[in-house]
Amino acid sequence: MLAAVLLMATALTRAIWFTPAERLQGLAQKIFYVHLPSAWVAFLAFGLTAIAGGVWLFIKDARLDRFAESSAEVGVIFTTGVLVSGPLWGRPIWGAWWVWDARLTLTLFLWFLYLGYLVLRSAVDDPEARARYSAVVGILGALLIPFIHLSVYLFRTQHPTPIVANTAGIQMPAVMIKTLFLSLGAFTVLYLALVRQRMALAAERDALHDLSTAER
Amino acid sequence: MSRATPPGMFASALIVAQKDLAIEFRTRSAFLSAMVLSLLSLVIFYFAWDPTAVAAVDVAPGILWVTFTYSGLLGLHRSFGVEAAERAMDALLVAPISREAIFLGKAMANLVFVIGVQLVALPAVSLFYNLPFSSIIGPLALVMVLAAIGLTCVGTLFAGITSNTRMAELLLPVLALPFFVPIVLPAAQVTAKLLAGRPLDESLGWIRILLAFDLVFVYACTLAFPFTLED
Numbered sequence: 001m002l003a004a005v006l007l008m009a010t011a012l013t014r015a016i017w018f019t020p021a022e023r024l025q026g027l028a029q030k031i032f033y034v035h036l037p038s039a040w041v042a043f044l045a046f047g048l049t050a051i052a053g054g055v056w057l058f059i060k061d062a063r064l065d066r067f068a069e070s071s072a073e074v075g076v077i078f079t080t081g082v083l084v085s086g087p088l089w090g091r092p093i094w095g096a097w098w099v100w101d102a103r104l105t106l107t108l109f110l111w112f113l114y115l116g117y118l119v120l121r122s123a124v125d126d127p128e129a130r131a132r133y134s135a136v137v138g139i140l141g142a143l144l145i146p147f148i149h150l151s152v153y154l155f156r157t158q159h160p161t162p163i164v165a166n167t168a169g170i171q172m173p174a175v176m177i178k179t180l181f182l183s184l185g186a187f188t189v190l191y192l193a194l195v196r197q198r199m200a201l202a203a204e205r206d207a208l209h210d211l212s213t214a215e216r
Numbered sequence: 217m218s219r220a221t222p223p224g225m226f227a228s229a230l231i232v233a234q235k236d237l238a239i240e241f242r243t244r245s246a247f248l249s250a251m252v253l254s255l256l257s258l259v260i261f262y263f264a265w266d267p268t269a270v271a272a273v274d275v276a277p278g279i280l281w282v283t284f285t286y287s288g289l290l291g292l293h294r295s296f297g298v299e300a301a302e303r304a305m306d307a308l309l310v311a312p313i314s315r316e317a318i319f320l321g322k323a324m325a326n327l328v329f330v331i332g333v334q335l336v337a338l339p340a341v342s343l344f345y346n347l348p349f350s351s352i353i354g355p356l357a358l359v360m361v362l363a364a365i366g367l368t369c370v371g372t373l374f375a376g377i378t379s380n381t382r383m384a385e386l387l388l389p390v391l392a393l394p395f396f397v398p399i400v401l402p403a404a405q406v407t408a409k410l411l412a413g414r415p416l417d418e419s420l421g422w423i424r425i426l427l428a429f430d431l432v433f434v435y436a437c438t439l440a441f442p443f444t445l446e447d
Contacts, residue, residue, distance in 0.1 A: 116391045124381050143432060
């Protein structure tokens, strides 16, 4: 956790003071060093949630379910980060806080999807049933994402062309790339640290649940 | 002794569907409320609409699909609600049929339910909003059936899950609506194109999404359903 905080501090310091501002967009472009790593962590978190759920269905290890739960929750936090940092950039650059662009819509529905996942978890008391239901919803959610992606892209798009996941390579000056990768690393470490904390909490909650059911 | 062998997967699914439809036909409680809900929402939408500013063909697709989606959800919830009383679900589970067949049967019954609601709502939209659907009824029916399959399949699975939770009525739409995006969005787009007098060829991309969604999710939901049941 300490390592994560220190790395985050380094990455953000570098992004704010030691990376030149972009010529056309000015300071607003700096939000990119928060926006893209948050999106990366959100996708990583949801992907791992689905995989952990799928594996759980076969080996039924409670730790996998606790990981899925923690990862989904941390993923929702980072998706919220994406949804907040995007409009902050969109207002000066696009002139609007929100537009119904394909990527924005997709992210918004991801957010809804995993909020629903967390609400479902909170509505089931039995740990085994909770793990089963959420594993199924987690897997179907992963199946759904390509479909939402496809349909909102056919609908309309306005988001800047990806400059990192681009077939022609990363379209950025080297100093910005370094900052970006430092930031990506810092966010990933923060994700791992948060999931670890959250899993420890879930383990204690489950232990308490076992104790209280054993007494009855 | 002639009935020693249990029926096959689709035959047993049909029996489950028949059972659900027979219950629904005799009580008619869910269908009546879904019908009234869809008519009511059509009427309420009318008051939120300024006919002098926006043409009826421009609002109709949205109204139609929002109505279909929400009144469909009403029937889906009941699908497992009837099994909860007197723990009828346990009897269904010990029956000599596969769990996949239970799911397919329930989904088929729900499909009939949703199509039934559509058959009431569509003429009502035509009447209240003064729109001629008769010229595009063929392609529109195709879109409605494709969408209904996707809606009922995902909805039936989630209804099964949420029926065992607290606040089931609230949880079902929260879980299911994000899954309805790749159905309602294409369906409303095709409806809009058809109403604007464009040929179906222009909407083939959307139809393909609907078709792919149905194929993937009918398969995935049928496979996933046994995992949602207690062993």
